[in-house]
Amino acid sequence: MGAARSVRLAGSTASRRRARVASVNVALAVALLSLIVVNLCVGSVQTSPLDVLRILSEGSTGQTASQVIWEIRLPRVAQAVLLGGALSLSGFLLQTFFNNPIADPFVLGISSGARLVVALTMIVVLGANQVMDSWMSVGAALIGSLATMGFVLLIARRVRSQSMLIVAGVMVGYICSAATNFLIAFADDQSIVNLQNWSQGSFSGARWDDTALIAIMVAVTVAAVFALSKPLGAYQLGEPYARSVGVNVLGLRLLIVLISSLLSACVVAFAGPVSFVGIAAPHLAKLAIGSSRPLFVIPTCFLAGAVFCCGCDLLARMLFSPVELSVSAVTAVFGAPVVIALMLKRRSFR
Amino acid sequence: MTESIRPAAASRPALALHDVSVGHTERPLVEHIDLAVFPGQVTALIGPNGSGKTTLLKTIAGQLRPLSGSIELCGEDLQAMQVSKTARIMSALFTGRPRTELLTTKDIVDAGRYPYTGRLGTLSDDDEQVVREVMEATGTWELRDRDFAHMSDGQRQRALIARALCQQPRVLLLDEPTSYLDIRAQIDMLQLLRRYARERGIAVLASLHEIELAQKAADRIVCIRDGQALHQGEPSEIFTGPVIADLYDLDRSSFIDAFGSVELPRPEGRPRVFVVAGGGSGAAGCFRELQQAGIPFSAGVLHGNDVDGLLAASLAATVICERDFEPISDGAIERAKQEIRDCGALICCLERFGHMNARNGELVAYAHELGQPVFPSAKAYLDSLNQ
Numbered sequence: 001m002g003a004a005r006s007v008r009l010a011g012s013t014a015s016r017r018r019a020r021v022a023s024v025n026v027a028l029a030v031a032l033l034s035l036i037v038v039n040l041c042v043g044s045v046q047t048s049p050l051d052v053l054r055i056l057s058e059g060s061t062g063q064t065a066s067q068v069i070w071e072i073r074l075p076r077v078a079q080a081v082l083l084g085g086a087l088s089l090s091g092f093l094l095q096t097f098f099n100n101p102i103a104d105p106f107v108l109g110i111s112s113g114a115r116l117v118v119a120l121t122m123i124v125v126l127g128a129n130q131v132m133d134s135w136m137s138v139g140a141a142l143i144g145s146l147a148t149m150g151f152v153l154l155i156a157r158r159v160r161s162q163s164m165l166i167v168a169g170v171m172v173g174y175i176c177s178a179a180t181n182f183l184i185a186f187a188d189d190q191s192i193v194n195l196q197n198w199s200q201g202s203f204s205g206a207r208w209d210d211t212a213l214i215a216i217m218v219a220v221t222v223a224a225v226f227a228l229s230k231p232l233g234a235y236q237l238g239e240p241y242a243r244s245v246g247v248n249v250l251g252l253r254l255l256i257v258l259i260s261s262l263l264s265a266c267v268v269a270f271a272g273p274v275s276f277v278g279i280a281a282p283h284l285a286k287l288a289i290g291s292s293r294p295l296f297v298i299p300t301c302f303l304a305g306a307v308f309c310c311g312c313d314l315l316a317r318m319l320f321s322p323v324e325l326s327v328s329a330v331t332a333v334f335g336a337p338v339v340i341a342l343m344l345k346r347r348s349f350r
Numbered sequence: 351m352t353e354s355i356r357p358a359a360a361s362r363p364a365l366a367l368h369d370v371s372v373g374h375t376e377r378p379l380v381e382h383i384d385l386a387v388f389p390g391q392v393t394a395l396i397g398p399n400g401s402g403k404t405t406l407l408k409t410i411a412g413q414l415r416p417l418s419g420s421i422e423l424c425g426e427d428l429q430a431m432q433v434s435k436t437a438r439i440m441s442a443l444f445t446g447r448p449r450t451e452l453l454t455t456k457d458i459v460d461a462g463r464y465p466y467t468g469r470l471g472t473l474s475d476d477d478e479q480v481v482r483e484v485m486e487a488t489g490t491w492e493l494r495d496r497d498f499a500h501m502s503d504g505q506r507q508r509a510l511i512a513r514a515l516c517q518q519p520r521v522l523l524l525d526e527p528t529s530y531l532d533i534r535a536q537i538d539m540l541q542l543l544r545r546y547a548r549e550r551g552i553a554v555l556a557s558l559h560e561i562e563l564a565q566k567a568a569d570r571i572v573c574i575r576d577g578q579a580l581h582q583g584e585p586s587e588i589f590t591g592p593v594i595a596d597l598y599d600l601d602r603s604s605f606i607d608a609f610g611s612v613e614l615p616r617p618e619g620r621p622r623v624f625v626v627a628g629g630g631s632g633a634a635g636c637f638r639e640l641q642q643a644g645i646p647f648s649a650g651v652l653h654g655n656d657v658d659g660l661l662a663a664s665l666a667a668t669v670i671c672e673r674d675f676e677p678i679s680d681g682a683i684e685r686a687k688q689e690i691r692d693c694g695a696l697i698c699c700l701e702r703f704g705h706m707n708a709r710n711g712e713l714v715a716y717a718h719e720l721g722q723p724v725f726p727s728a729k730a731y732l733d734s735l736n737q
Contacts, residue, residue, distance in 0.1 A: 013456070013495060099449055230471035234464050237448040240413055244444075245464035245517065246437030292452040295470055 021296045024288045028303040035310040039077040075206040080313045081306040082218045083267045088305020090263035091278025097256045100162045104278025105264035109173030111273035113148025114141040116176040123187050134210050141265035201272040201328030229294035275328045276335025281305040364389045364553035365521045370419035372409040379405050383579045389551040394558045394568035401574045403557040407525045411442045437465040441517035443524045455509045456494040462516040488512040503530035524556035540567040562610035565589045573597050613664040621648040621667040624693040626710050631699035632658040637665045639728040650686040651678045678709040697725045
């Protein structure tokens with residue numbers, strides 16, 4: 001009798017939470033869909049939503065409107081969705097890893113490290129009159145991410161305070177950015193055009209073959225993160241407790257480093273460094289569902305990142321059209337206040 | 351005695367350490383530890399700060415490698431065991447507090463079911479039942495939906511103990527389980543741990559700072575100091591003689607075995623007032639008041655194992671004692687009178703005298719004879735000093 005009641009009662013709390021998670025996810029999905037449609041409609045060639053639907057159902061034809069939607073806007077919005085989600089998840093992983101709410105690939109300097117290696121590779125490859133393909137940029141970005149991450153980990157072992165870790169990460173980021181700017185200054189004209197645009201952070205110039213590669217990489221890593229949600233949940237209680245319930249802590253830490261680096265490498269390789277999404281989106285996702293249990297947070301986190309990036313890319317394109325802003329500038333405007341709010345809220349940062 | 355209470359099947363230790371040395375670096379902090387914890391038994395680790403209790407527990411929990419020696423868990427070598435298997439046998443409470451955000455108390459306790467849940471870690475009805483049972487037993491069920499980060503230290507401590515219990519361990523490691531808890535919660539928690547140990551045959555190894563609780567709640571005590579397990583034994587063996595006083599570098603008379611408690615050191619100097627007490631009248635508002643006011647005093651004539659006799663032995667400069675169960679002898683009276691002459695004032699805590707201490711009345715009369723002030727309580731005496 002008591003037992004049956006207990007299960008029902010416990011169940012009601014759990015089901016209330018599940019209902020909340022579900023409604024948040026539905027709301028985010030609706031927001032994402034509408035943003036995608038708006039993204040497809042708005043631009044130098046205005047298209048009505050009905051026309052967009054017609055063009056999409058017809059498939060790619062030679063007409064200008066169709067070309068604009070299929071070849072420019074659709075791959076761009078697809079990349080914004082995928083990379084936004086990836087960035088958000090990467091941030092969530094790093095926050096869990098460092099048990100620090102304002103860790104993300106941008107703040108910790110990992111994006112900048114990746115960017116430096118990509119820029120270096122680009123200059124070398126273009127200098128040799130070769131073509132830089134997507135695989136090469138991803139590979140270079142991954143090497144840069146892992147190297148910077150390794151450096152940040154070395155620092156993290158020595159500093160105990162959360163704020164010191166962030167300061168160290170920001171410094172690493174500055175050093176890498178300075179080196180990149182140095183490279184750009186001395187690169188030849190042809191490279192500069194390529195570098196300048198990309199190194200600010202932008203989804204423009206998205207191509208389908210890149211998008212396919214991104215989709216595969218993001219799908220695999222997201223699936224991997226979701227599969228890790230159980231040990232990640234145990235890890236949130238701290239290393240000793242994770243260990244005591246049977247988590248292979250070393251293995252998990254390695255996987256987190258690898259996956260988060262891969263996700264941020266993917267973003268940097270195709271869109272350049274995009275700031276603050278990795279902090280703002282996971283935080284807003286957690287607040288919305290009122291829980292930080294990875295099983296619930298991971299899908300919501302991905303959706304929130306996608307919505308955030310999609311919205312910011314839309315603003316980047318629209319605000320001063322035809323001049324296009326870097327998406328990183330827009331994400332910073334919306335993301336930085338969230339970070340400041342987090343720092344003020346957290347006692348440990350004072 | 352403990353031997354006969356222990357179930358026959360449980361004669362094999364659940365946790366055994368053979369010549370183990372532990373430390374954070376290559377240099378051992380504690381060496382050559384031999385230790386066996388039996389199912390259903392509570393073993394307490396006591397010793398001064400920094401003696402290595404936590405390091406020892408961390409090593410057993412697998413966070414540190416033992417520098418030498420071997421650890422056996424239910425007859426198997428711990429080093430060779432898979433962590434997933436260890437997790438079903440042993441759970442732990444550490445002193446570090448998880449820093450969480452947006453996790454409820456129940457989320458924390460749920461985490462203890464990790465070794466038993468499936469791929470995604472969702473709890474089955476059976477898991478839910480275990481969690482609820484443990485949370486009700488630890489008084490955390492009412493807090494289940496509260497954010498863990500926003501609870502008091504004591505509430506968090508109880509939730510973490512619930513977490514360790516719902517892992518359904520056969521060996522439970524607890525690093526200072528009573529810290530942050532108020533006295534009532536400490537007693538409830540130790541009572542609960544004893545009950546779980548007894549009913550479910552859990553072997554409990556806990557470090558305790560409150561030695562008086564260790565004396566009362568543990569079946570065995572292990573004293574750690576100076577890099578070794580100095581003494582091991584049942585509380586009755588450890589809490590006699592100078593073991594505890596030496597373990598913590600206390601003055602030998604300031605630790606009272608019978609109470610399991612420590613008194614502040616006695617005031618220095620020649621006694622200034624003589625206290626006539628007995629039957630607990632000195633303990634109930636005289637001896638400690640004088641000690642706190644910093645006034646050295648003598649007490650008499652007391653029976654050595656009367657509460658007052660035991661307490662006065664810790665606090666009074668001089669104690670005039672009579673043998674237990676004997677009426678006060680001439681010799682004791684003479685020594686007491688000598689003391690009274692030296693003191694110059696007298697406090698008589700007693701309103702009436704019985705057969706055994708009837709002659710204490712002579713001491714009061716003697717003080718009157720000498721023209722010394724006689725006070726009915728320490729308060730009256732201290733007030734007179736302040737005037």
